[in-house]
Amino acid sequence: MISRLKQIIGVVGAAALLVFTGCKPSGDNANATTIKVGEFASLTGSEASFGRSSHNGTLLAIEDINAAGGALGKKFELLYEDDQSKDGESATAVKKLISRDKVVAILGEVASGRSLEAAPICQQFKIPQISPSSTNPKVTQMGDYIFRVCFEDRFQGGVVLAKFALQSLKAKHVAILTDVSAPYSAGLTTYFKEQFIAGGGTVVAEQKFTKDDKDFKAQLTAIKSLNPDAIFLPIYYGPATLIALQARELGFTVPLFGGDGWEAPELVQGPGAAAALEGCFFSTHFAPDQDSPEAKAFVKKYEAKFSATPDAMAALGYDSALVLADAIKRAGSTEGSKIRAALAATKDFDGATGKMTLDENRNARKPAVILEIKGGKFVYRETVNP
Numbered sequence: 001m002i003s004r005l006k007q008i009i010g011v012v013g014a015a016a017l018l019v020f021t022g023c024k025p026s027g028d029n030a031n032a033t034t035i036k037v038g039e040f041a042s043l044t045g046s047e048a049s050f051g052r053s054s055h056n057g058t059l060l061a062i063e064d065i066n067a068a069g070g071a072l073g074k075k076f077e078l079l080y081e082d083d084q085s086k087d088g089e090s091a092t093a094v095k096k097l098i099s100r101d102k103v104v105a106i107l108g109e110v111a112s113g114r115s116l117e118a119a120p121i122c123q124q125f126k127i128p129q130i131s132p133s134s135t136n137p138k139v140t141q142m143g144d145y146i147f148r149v150c151f152e153d154r155f156q157g158g159v160v161l162a163k164f165a166l167q168s169l170k171a172k173h174v175a176i177l178t179d180v181s182a183p184y185s186a187g188l189t190t191y192f193k194e195q196f197i198a199g200g201g202t203v204v205a206e207q208k209f210t211k212d213d214k215d216f217k218a219q220l221t222a223i224k225s226l227n228p229d230a231i232f233l234p235i236y237y238g239p240a241t242l243i244a245l246q247a248r249e250l251g252f253t254v255p256l257f258g259g260d261g262w263e264a265p266e267l268v269q270g271p272g273a274a275a276a277l278e279g280c281f282f283s284t285h286f287a288p289d290q291d292s293p294e295a296k297a298f299v300k301k302y303e304a305k306f307s308a309t310p311d312a313m314a315a316l317g318y319d320s321a322l323v324l325a326d327a328i329k330r331a332g333s334t335e336g337s338k339i340r341a342a343l344a345a346t347k348d349f350d351g352a353t354g355k356m357t358l359d360e361n362r363n364a365r366k367p368a369v370i371l372e373i374k375g376g377k378f379v380y381r382e383t384v385n386p
């Protein structure tokens with residue numbers, strides 16, 4: 001069961017009015033006293049770090065939007081559901097948000113697999129969905145109501161990581177370990193392989209596992225005799241830490257590298273984790289020391305509110321809500337088809353993660369950053385432009 005989490009931001013006055021007048025929100029968006037936005041996120045479970053970060057960014061954006069007067073003379077109200085990082089729960093969450101809560105748009109998810117699960121429902125109900133950070137190409141191919149405010153894995157795997165492995169790591173022979181239960185992982189493997197091989201690299205081994213596996217010794221032992229120059233782990237942070245620990249135990253000294261799925265404080269927490277990942281790399285969407293007025297303002301507000309430095313999920317969660325509010329203002333309406341059309345016309349929008357133009361396939365073209373793990377910290381190394 002999904003635990004019901006509901007938060008009303010900046011609408012205390014409106015809620016009090018409802019109580020005193022006895023009016024009920026009608027579910028007819030034009031008559032609603034607030035603009036209801038739905039969010040589904042992995043607030044608990046195996047990728048809780050992603051969901052919590054993205055959710056904090058989204059909360060901050062809703063506060064900012066309301067402080068600036070909201071849109072169409074109304075404040076925004078964020079209704080959110082925890083999908084617990086579990087298969088099946090995203091569909092349930094999004095159905096509830098649309099049918100029961102009558103939200104005008106959906107924000108979410110971080111993980112591609114869960115965005116893919118929700119997309120057919122949003123498309124069917126003609127409720128625009130904006131994924132902050134799902135990078136698998138299939139996500140926005142689910143229909144013309146599905147958008148994302150981040151780059152996709154043809155860029156992250158095929159351009160950023162393939163080039164990084166060949167040119168920066170000077171790795172000619174790479175082994176890959178894929179989580180075949182995550183569309184994100186399978187996709188990133190495919191796009192990396194194509195371009196790494198085209199650039200002269202050799203994939204010496206392709207090993208697989210599935211979500212919740214904890215022992216990777218068999219896969220790592222199979223790779224060992226093939227002497228890879230580096231190991232590519234296009235997977236989420238949980239198994240990435242375990243694989244790093246087990247690889248070092250088996251005597252691997254080569255660098256490990258991954259994509260945005262590595263980005264969580266948990267990656268380097270626990271005994272030996274930071275040491276096992278020292279000198280390893282991953283690509284992601286945002287570095288907090290990024291040099292733009294929007295990034296600086298966002299980092300400052302985020303640190304003040306959450307006493308933590310924002311990561312890519314936080315920044316993209318923030319941007320997803322800002323892009324939505326901007327579209328609603330331009331649409332002059334909360335009708336799904338009108339928001340959709342305005343979102344599709346998003347051009348040069350300055351967000352915390354950079355300038356965003358949504359292309360004809362509802363994707364954003366943006367640079368990626370490479371971070372290096374040094375002394376248990378994620379340190380900016382380079383920016384790769386599309």
Ligand code: PHE
Binds near residue numbers: 050110136312
């Ligand atoms: N891009 C990952 C996916 O599509 C999710 C992710 C985004 C993880 C940003 C970390 C940071 O599944």
